Amino acid sequence: xxxxxxxxxxxxxxxxxxxxxxxxxxxxxxxxxxxxxxxxxxxxxxxxxxxxxxxxxxxxxxxxxxxxxxxxxxxxxxxxxxxxxxxxxxxxxxxxxxxxxxxxxxxxxxxxxxxxxxxxxxxxxxxxxxxxxxxxxxxxxxxxxxxxxxxxxxxxxxxxxxxxxxxxxxxxxxxxxxxxxxxxxxxxxxxxxxxxxxxxxxxxxxxxxxxxxxxxxxxxxxxxxxxxxxxxxxxxxxxxxxxxxxxxxxxxxxxxxxxxxxxxxxxxxxxxxxxxxxxxxxxxxxxxxxxxxxxxxxxxxxxxxxxxxxxxxxxxxxxxxxxxxxxxxxxxxxxxxxxxxxxxxxxxxxxxxxxxxxxxxxxxxxxxxxxxxxxxxxxxxxxxxxxxxxxxxxxxxxxxxxxxxxxxxxxxxxxxxxxxxxxxxxxxxxxxxxxxxxxxxxxxxxxxxxxxxxxxxxxxxxxxxxxxxxxxxxxxxxxxxxxxxxxxxxxxxxxxxxxxxxxxxxxxxxxxxxxxxxxxxxxxxxxxxxxxxxxxxxxxxxxxxxxxxx
Numbered sequence: 004x005x006x007x008x009x010x011x012x013x014x015x016x017x018x019x020x021x022x023x024x025x026x027x028x029x030x031x032x033x034x035x036x037x038x039x040x041x042x043x044x045x046x047x048x049x050x051x052x053x054x055x056x057x058x059x060x061x062x063x064x065x066x067x068x069x070x071x072x073x074x075x076x077x078x079x080x081x082x083x084x085x086x087x088x089x090x091x092x093x094x095x096x097x098x099x100x101x102x103x104x105x106x107x108x109x110x111x112x113x114x115x116x117x118x119x120x121x122x123x124x125x126x127x128x129x130x131x132x133x134x135x136x137x138x139x140x141x142x143x144x145x146x147x148x149x150x151x152x153x154x155x156x157x158x159x160x161x162x163x164x165x166x167x168x169x170x171x172x173x174x175x176x177x178x179x180x181x182x183x184x185x186x187x188x189x190x191x192x193x194x195x196x197x198x199x200x201x202x203x204x205x206x207x208x209x210x211x212x213x214x215x216x217x218x219x220x221x222x223x224x225x226x227x228x229x230x231x232x233x234x235x236x237x238x239x240x241x242x243x244x245x246x247x248x249x250x251x252x253x254x255x256x257x258x259x260x261x262x263x264x265x266x267x268x269x270x271x272x273x274x275x276x277x278x279x280x281x282x283x284x285x286x287x288x289x290x291x292x293x294x295x296x297x298x299x300x301x302x303x304x305x306x307x308x309x310x311x312x313x314x315x316x317x318x319x320x321x322x323x324x325x326x327x328x329x330x331x332x333x334x335x336x337x338x339x340x341x342x343x344x345x346x347x348x349x350x351x352x353x354x355x356x357x358x359x360x361x362x363x364x365x366x367x368x369x370x371x372x373x374x375x376x377x378x379x380x381x382x383x384x385x386x387x388x389x390x391x392x393x394x395x396x397x398x399x400x401x402x403x404x405x406x407x408x409x410x411x412x413x414x415x416x417x418x419x420x421x422x423x424x425x426x427x428x429x430x431x432x433x434x435x436x437x438x439x440x441x442x443x444x445x446x447x448x449x450x451x452x453x454x455x456x457x458x459x460x461x462x463x464x465x466x467x468x469x470x471x472x473x474x475x476x477x478x479x480x481x482x483x484x485x486x487x488x489x490x491x492x493x494x495x496x497x498x499x500x501x502x503x504x505x506x507x508x509x510x511x512x513x514x515x516x517x518x519x520x521x522x523x524x525x526x527x528x529x530x531x532x533x534x535x536x537x538x539x540x541x542x543x544x545x546x547x548x549x550x551x552x553x
């Protein structure tokens with residue numbers, strides 16, 4: 004069991020202390036360096052976190068999601084029937100629609116994760132979690148009930164014992180939860196990923212969240228109200244308790260998209276020497292180097308093994324393959340600085356959005372030049388402040404507009420770094436800075452959005468025509484109307500296609516009839532994705548041509 008470290012927030016007065024006798028208190032607990040850290044808002048005395056208890060609420064779905072992912076199960080689709088709704092089905096999908104595993108976790112669709120529906124046996128469940136050395140309460144399948152009450156340290160221990168691969172899968176599924184409430188996003192950033200929960204303690208409503216900080220540390224939060232109202236009311240307080248320098252752990256970094264940087268793209272390198280003055284050999288670089296350029300300028304850099312020195316007939320070049328968040332932090336250092344954290348966070352989101360919009364995926368890495376025509380990137384390891392800015396906005400990008408920025412000159416769709424600094428000094432949060440610079444953009448998760456430039460009107464057009472097409476399409480077996488998860492993105496290069504896991508359509512244009520046929524064609528692949536009809540190209544094209552004229 005973790006040792007307990009206590010953080011106390013001063014009481015506001017006896018009246019509040021008395022009210023807390025009947026109202027669920029506002030509490031927060033998380034792991035830090037093998038210890039359990041706890042905070043209680045307005046507590047008159049130091050809280051004893053070892054005595055805290057909580058109902059599971061919806062947090063039990065985290066463990067079923069992990070079990071399904073670990074076993075690579077192909078569970079049956081959950082479809083909301085057009086007739087009478089089942090209990091809790093309003094959190095799942097609209098009548099006639101279906102929901103995926105990740106969507107079910109983010110939406111808190113309890114019926115999806117019912118063990119009986121999934122065919123999960125109590126014996127297999129127990130064996131799996133016993134192998135993970137999970138706490139005893141989690142070994143019982145019958146414990147997966149919202150009313151089950153457990154000690155908060157035991158819940159955190161269970162979350163900590165979810166294997167790394169399943170933690171990363173859950174973090175990805177829960178990315179959309181972190182983006183739902185603007186005030187919560189501004190206060191906590193996108194680094195923490197969590198499953199919200201709501202239940203009751205006695206006659207009082209209680210709610211909160213449980214999940215992971217950006218570094219993989221488990222956390223739990225509970226307060227009076229629903230999960231939404233509790234988070235909205237306490238997000239600023241929560242953000243003041245957490246460590247501000249938490250960084251992604253090694254597993255999270257390894258899972259990030261890779262960015263391949265060509266340094267000093269517009270400058271001819273004359274020589275690269277080690278710190279002792281000897282000529283540096285081609286290959287991985289580690290330690291201090293002195294780089295001399297043809298224009299009589301020099302640079303000293305501290306390389307790590309991710310940098311690579313290349314010598315060939317074309318000359319001398321330095322490259323690096325960097326995890327996305329390491330790349331973003333280096334851009335923050337080079338294009339701005341971390342002196343004003345909110346401005347640095349805004350720049351981190353802009354830099355992340357830019358690289359994903361402009362560097363096409365290659366063989367495992369997105370190539371981009373270190374250049375003023377693209378983004379300048381520091382060859383040195385990023386500063387602590389820049390890493391913190393990237394981690395705070397982990398995976399957060401802007402969609403719906405092409406993202407550009409400049410050092411001093413703002414323009415429509417172009418953020419000026421100097422303006423961001425001024426706004427930050429005036430008290431603006433990073434999300435406000437970005438909304439001011441990119442008024443037509445919306446926030447999304449990088450792995451889900453990729454290089455998507457959203458086409459919301461095309462998406463709306465499809466949604467408005469679904470009712471018109473329904474009678475024709477229901478004559479074909481396997482048709483499933485699509486809901487709010489569908490996204491349409493503008494394709495810069497390549498062949499139009501659709502992503503059945505993410506429910507994303509990539510097209511070049513939809514203004515012409517040919518473009519609309521392509522849009523409908525890819526829509527139909529998604530609408531029939533769980534049936535062989537979805538793989539019948541001839542059928543899909545015939546339907547698309549017919550629907551385009553209807």
